Amino acid sequence: MKRIGVLTSGGDAPGMNAAIRSVVRYAVHNKIEVIGIFRGYAGLINEELKELNHRSVSNIINRGGTMLKTARCDEFLTEEGQRRAVQAIKKNKIDGLVLIGGDGTYRGGIELVKKWHLSCIGIPGTIDNDLNGTDSAIGCDTAVNTALEAIDKIRDTSTSMERIFVIEVMGREYGFIALQVALGGGAEEVLLPEKKFDFPRMCDEIVEGNIRGKVSWIIIVAEGAHLPDGQIAKAQDIAKKITEMTGLETREVVLGHIQRGGIPTARDRILATRLGAAAVELLMNGQNGKAVGVISDDINVVDLEFAVTKKELKVDNFYRLIKILT
Numbered sequence: 242m243k244r245i246g247v248l249t250s251g252g253d254a255p256g257m258n259a260a261i262r263s264v265v266r267y268a269v270h271n272k273i274e275v276i277g278i279f280r281g282y283a284g285l286i287n288e289e290l291k292e293l294n295h296r297s298v299s300n301i302i303n304r305g306g307t308m309l310k311t312a313r314c315d316e317f318l319t320e321e322g323q324r325r326a327v328q329a330i331k332k333n334k335i336d337g338l339v340l341i342g343g344d345g346t347y348r349g350g351i352e353l354v355k356k357w358h359l360s361c362i363g364i365p366g367t368i369d370n371d372l373n374g375t376d377s378a379i380g381c382d383t384a385v386n387t388a389l390e391a392i393d394k395i396r397d398t399s400t401s402m403e404r405i406f407v408i409e410v411m412g413r414e415y416g417f418i419a420l421q422v423a424l425g426g427g428a429e430e431v432l433l434p435e436k437k438f439d440f441p442r443m444c445d446e447i448v449e450g451n452i453r454g455k456v457s458w459i460i461i462v463a464e465g466a467h468l469p470d471g472q473i474a475k476a477q478d479i480a481k482k483i484t485e486m487t488g489l490e491t492r493e494v495v496l497g498h499i500q501r502g503g504i505p506t507a508r509d510r511i512l513a514t515r516l517g518a519a520a521v522e523l524l525m526n527g528q529n530g531k532a533v534g535v536i537s538d539d540i541n542v543v544d545l546e547f548a549v550t551k552k553e554l555k556v557d558n559f560y561r562l563i564k565i566l567t
């Protein structure tokens with residue numbers, strides 16, 4: 242390994258910069274050149290490359306977003322797009338790639354390894370935390386904390402005005418953020434992609450609670466949750482339906498992209514820093530098609546193909562506790 246490339250792709254996640262810094266400095270320490278690839282796979286196709294040195298990554302460990310920019314790239318899904326990306330890698334004498342991102346980023350890596358015989362190592366960077374082989378992906382801890390901060394503020398107005406609030410959080414098809422913030426934020430209810438939801442039962446609980454004097458509710462909705470009729474559970478629709486069924490004033494909030502920004506937490510920075518170095522180590526040791534992660538605080542290595550298989554979210558104990566403590 243004389244020269245490696247590093248890119249961030251898909252949705253940005255707080256801590257990606259700390260991972261880039263670690264990759265660059267760990268590689269340079271080991272006399273390996275690093276090429277920064279801008280805008281993910283799109284930048285690879287268009288050869289948006291720049292050599293990075295120790296100094297290029299100064300003062301970024303504490304910054305959200307990604308200094309390399311990121312993008313979702315449909316062109317890379319085509320044979321022609323991949324051929325151009327591979328040409329760019331060969332022309333620039335890049336011996337291996339570090340790919341920082343989520344599911345789509347890893348799937349791109351699998352193509353490059355299997356079809357085009359390139360060396361790739363993945364680092365999990367996604368607020369959704371839906372990749373297998375790691376307890377945490379870079380960014381999910383910050384996202385949970387950001388969402389919690391917002392929920393705490395909503396609670397102030399919810400209790401003061403004695404209202405029900407339905408708060409939608411991100412997570413695509415995986416309810417990790419929703420479950421964490423529901424427990425950590427003291428929510429009364431949570432709707433998850435992983436759990437069937439009994440809407441009339443919740444409305445009965447709201448009405449019964451109201452009779453006893455419990456007037457404010459925080460209901461968390463994961464963006465990938467479904468209602469029993471198969472419809473996607475949108476905060477706005479749920480709030481409207483609750484008012485219809487209970488007669489009680491309900492408001493909705495969609496937290497949205499705020500969850501992807503901000504200063505990375507200590508946990509995310511430390512995770513990113515460890516994983517960046519681990520990824521470079523793997524390339525130096527001739528490993529390929531792998532993803533790094535942490536399980537029980539130890540570095541863990543799995544195949545990229547395993548990392549993108551459906552990750553199980555253990556819901557029951559958390560949900561039980563949420564309902565007991567309501």
Ligand code: F6P
Pocket residue numbers: 252313343367368369411412413464501
């Ligand atoms: O994968 C990260 C994520 O923020 C998901 O939680 C969300 O569903 C999606 O990206 C939003 O993507 P975009 O920013 O492209 O709208």
